[in-house]
Amino acid sequence: MKLIQTPFDLDLTLCCGQIFKWEKRGGWWYGIINDNPIKIRQLSKDLEFENASSDLIKNYFSLNDNLQEIKRKVVRDEYIKTVLKKLWGLRIIKQDPWECLISYICATYKNIAAIKSMLFNLSKKFGEKKSLDDFIMYSFPNPKKLQSAKESDLLKCGLGYRSKYVLKTARKILEPNSFFDELYQLPYSQAKKRLIQLPGVGPKVADCILLFSLEKTEAFPVDVWIKRVIINHYSDHFSKSFISKISQSRSISCLEYTKINEFGRSYFGEHAGYAQEYLFYFERMNLK
DNA sequence: TTCCAGGTTCCAA
DNA sequence: TTGGAACATGGA
Numbered sequence: 578m579k580l581i582q583t584p585f586d587l588d589l590t591l592c593c594g595q596i597f598k599w600e601k602r603g604g605w606w607y608g609i610i611n612d613n614p615i616k617i618r619q620l621s622k623d624l625e626f627e628n629a630s631s632d633l634i635k636n637y638f639s640l641n642d643n644l645q646e647i648k649r650k651v652v653r654d655e656y657i658k659t660v661l662k663k664l665w666g667l668r669i670i671k672q673d674p675w676e677c678l679i680s681y682i683c684a685t686y687k688n689i690a691a692i693k694s695m696l697f698n699l700s701k702k703f704g705e706k707k708s709l710d711d712f713i714m715y716s717f718p719n720p721k722k723l724q725s726a727k728e729s730d731l732l733k734c735g736l737g738y739r740s741k742y743v744l745k746t747a748r749k750i751l752e753p754n755s756f757f758d759e760l761y762q763l764p765y766s767q768a769k770k771r772l773i774q775l776p777g778v779g780p781k782v783a784d785c786i787l788l789f790s791l792e793k794t795e796a797f798p799v800d801v802w803i804k805r806v807i808i809n810h811y812s813d814h815f816s817k818s819f820i821s822k823i824s825q826s827r828s829i830s831c832l833e834y835t836k837i838n839e840f841g842r843s844y845f846g847e848h849a850g851y852a853q854e855y856l857f858y859f860e861r862m863n864l865k
Numbered sequence: 866t867t868c869c870a871g872g873t874t875c876c877a878a
Numbered sequence: 879t880t881g882g883a884a885c886a887t888g889g890a
Contacts, residue, residue: 686872690889692870694888739886742874776873801872830880830882831873831880
């Protein structure tokens with residue numbers, strides 16, 4: 578099937594680090610949406626895909642989000658203007674909340690390559706085998722599978738100390754559908770409070786789940802890369818002692834997180850999460 | 866081999 | 879309430 582949408586950049590959207598399980602083979606991206614294997618590619622402005630409806634693709638890649646309008650609201654200075662121009666077409670994916678929750682618990686204190694291999698191992702061990710063309714994929718493990726998993730098996734997947742967090746969180750969410758439905762209905766701050774009650778979920782992981790799976794585009798996750806963005810491009814908005822302090826320590830404290838998070842949300846506004854993702858990926862690209 | 870990673874938790878002060 | 883160490887593991 579084909580779809581024409583502008584502006585959209587499939588490669589940027591799948592490469593930027595918001596999602597971990599898509600793979601590119603022979604010009605096609607392969608991934609799983611709602612337990613169905615999908616393949617998709619972009620030729621100029623045409624989006625070509627198999628095994629999915631147009632509505633599914635539109636929803637998953639947020640193609641109905643008005644990117645021009647988001648840009649208009651988010652562009653507060655020359656730097657963000659440049660970054661948006663460089664990465665134009667990157668969109669926030671609407672991930673499955675369960676997969677997003679477990680993925681981002683696993684994503685703490687790991688580089689993206691390691692996260693990908695960890696989640697692949699987890700899916701291979703506890704998910705279902707799927708194939709499209711000759712490409713084999715594994716669906717993300719459903720809640721019941723992980724609830725009954727053994728910690729030793731999670732350790733074998735490379736989760737390390739995150740294993741017990743994944744198990745505890747999985748066992749705490751008895752009714753995943755109603756749990757996430759409720760979060761979806763709640764305003765940002767209340768939903769975040771609920772998420773932080775889960776083992777292995779702190780402010781950063783909660784913000785990622787809210788942004789990447791619950792359509793709270795005002796969420797502004799702060800990680801080591803966003804800390805660098807602040808130090809390198811937005812230090813004028815903070816005191817010198819604050820910038821000096823966060824420059825020296827590797828991880829940031831809870832108070833420092835809140836300060837940067839609140840800056841991001843008030844400065845970039847209701848779609849701060851979009852600004853965050855553009856800034857995040859551009860900072861990573863530049864270092865490489 | 867060493868460094869560091871899309872941080873969170875625990876505990877002492 | 880807050881600051882800082884501990885945490886398992888693997889990619890670069």
